[in-house]
Amino acid sequence: MKLIHFDSTGGASGDMILGSLISLGADIAILKKHISAMLPHEEFDIELTKTVRNGISGIVTDVKIGHSHSHGRSFSDIKKMIETSALPAETKEMSIHVFRLLAEAEAKIHGSTPEKIHFHEVGAVDSIIDIIGSCLAFELLGAEAITFSPLPLGHGGTIKCQHGIYPLPAPATVELLKGVPVYQVDEPFETVTPTGAALLTGLPCGKKAADGKIISSSYSFGHRELNTRPNLLRATVFETDASPEAEHDSCIVLETNIDDISPEIIGALYGKLLDAGALDVFTIPVQMKKQRPGFLLTVLCHEDRKKTLQEIIFRESSTFGIREKTVSRRILARRYEDIETPFGKIKIKIGSMENEDITFSPEMEDCMKLSEKSGKPLKEVYESAILSFKNKSANS
Template sequence: MARIAYFDCLSGISGDMTLGALVDLGADVSAIESAVRSMGLPELSMTSEIVKKCGFRAIQAHVNHPPEHAHRHLHHIHEMIDRATEVDTAAKDLAKKIFQEVAVAEAKVHNSTLEKVHFHEVGAIDSIADIVGTAVAFGLLGIETVAASPVPTGTGTITIAHGRVSIPAPATADILRGVPIAPSDIEAELTTPTGAAILKATSQSFGPVPGMTIDAIGYGAGTRDLEGQANVLRVLLGQTTDIASGPAGVEVDRAVVLESNIDDSTPEQLADCADRLFAAGALDVFQIPCTMKKGRAATMLSVIAPPSRVGTLEQIIFQHTSSIGIRRHQVDRHKLIRRSETIETKYGPVRGKVVELPGGGQRLTIEDDDARSLATDHQTTTAAIRYAATESWSRSNQ
């Protein structure tokens, strides 16, 4: 079983909502404060209080610091994270991953580069504290995997550093590419760039509550009050169930299968589409011959997709085939634990993949591209390369 957190984003998500929910789950706010202050922010303080939103109890997280007007670049924030003496390596890596999501989106929106783009709202001390504090809280709570509901963004307009923009703000919208969006007619910014980046960097799947045993529930409050619903983020913390965790020695994750029956695209179009799907992050793409209505020969295009890439991959299918409809369904995947190895042979190094078998033992699969390249260079067969690599690997594991 794995420690799982499920983010129920009925009213969206922001950095302070996330931090409040994690504190409500038991993350020590004083420990988070100490960790964030060790980034070179000795005057910063963090507090939490119990508030009510539409009659429901929640934790409001507060970050207090002297006023500032700094516009930071990504390398400035990395330097702050790196010098934090009370933030462990895992939390530093997660914080950088979250900031990377924001940086990529900001660079695209402003036609800049990761090195040159500067942060406005997300580069402020309170947002930095929310992101690094969230990463620290994940470690304090032992969270290993994350799932989330579809995300509402709200509607209307807001004013940011670059002027008035539609909701979702440009950076938020770009971060949420591939993430399921829940409809909402609430005229407010429900999901901020910080909240979107936290979800994009941590969530392995989006959808209904996964199979889990709930140990605790945390509620994080947003700053505004909404009419008709509580402006809170609910986080369920617990253990994945035995069904979700799979047999011993087998990893489990969730994916989305996209399928479309196509009878009027050429083989060249389908091959081109498959290449584009792989390049955009598809886990697998395959074509199955089938017969459609009126006895027409056709192809069922099937794509196994990470939940976060579904939107992008569907767009590619619609743009690069004649498909007019796509079926989608979520699946659990059971995967053998694997690792990459490089095996030294008399022909040269060969890359391989080693999988752990559930009943014990291991199995080696040689990378075909390496086998072909070495076979060509040494005027021999791929079978000889595979045999040499397998023999060398077996000797080293005796």
């Protein structure tokens, strides 16, 4: 598997992460194409400039914005914009997850809910480009996870935000980095931004730093001249052997029995739970007290999503209690390949075990778009993708 490790000597911001991934080989033309389609009324450019600081050669990334037609967006606005875009399915999921983390952090700080949060700095065009561009670049590189070193936090200074002047680190950064190893540095500057914190905690995370072969590396500088260290983020790509640890995972199972709520409400609850980061949601018919028919609602999630999902279940259903347990699961190593079909390009998800490909599946969203574009039945497009992939595999 391919893993990217970030060494944060002098901080982490959205543009530093984006630049490091582009320097590792993510195609900037593809990034610009997708972002332009999402922001058709915005003029922008992504510029990488080579530089040398403290004897190290690297790049500085500038997201150039023309006249912006929007100075802030709500989480719901951004989520809808991503969902209706032509981004790959995995990039959509990662991008929404990163923005959701930011919305939850802001909501907790301001005593609100994620749905009511209106982004200002993060809703600006350059931050949207940083986040969506980084998630897409991560997928283009074929990486499966990231790890990162303890993060250096500047202190003793202040930062001006939409709601006033705050001490460093910014409140949203502190909220996002709860449980993350950090250390304070003698720098009165914002070394780790909320966008940087959200990307590092929101992209798929490995359990530990990689052991394996170093494939490539990049050095990405920020825009500040710090007092004690370079404003530097290094990204290193490791190729690791598939190991039993990589194929095993643990997750939380949330369960509750319900017999007094409309199926229409449960349908809406499904969507909200999945949008909030649930791995899976399903119901099973059960017989409950007093011979009443009901159902068992089951939600699978990672530990960091548990509290949010429990709150949604309590608010949106009629239950008075939720059971929870931790279970282990075995998962296949996954990668994605694009396959050419008579209808166009379709992404294929491939599952492997012990370095052997044992299953695959066409991305349904790609098939649906090509079905609509060509006027052909979805089944025909889907089967074409399967046949094209099998032919390619047989000839390789």
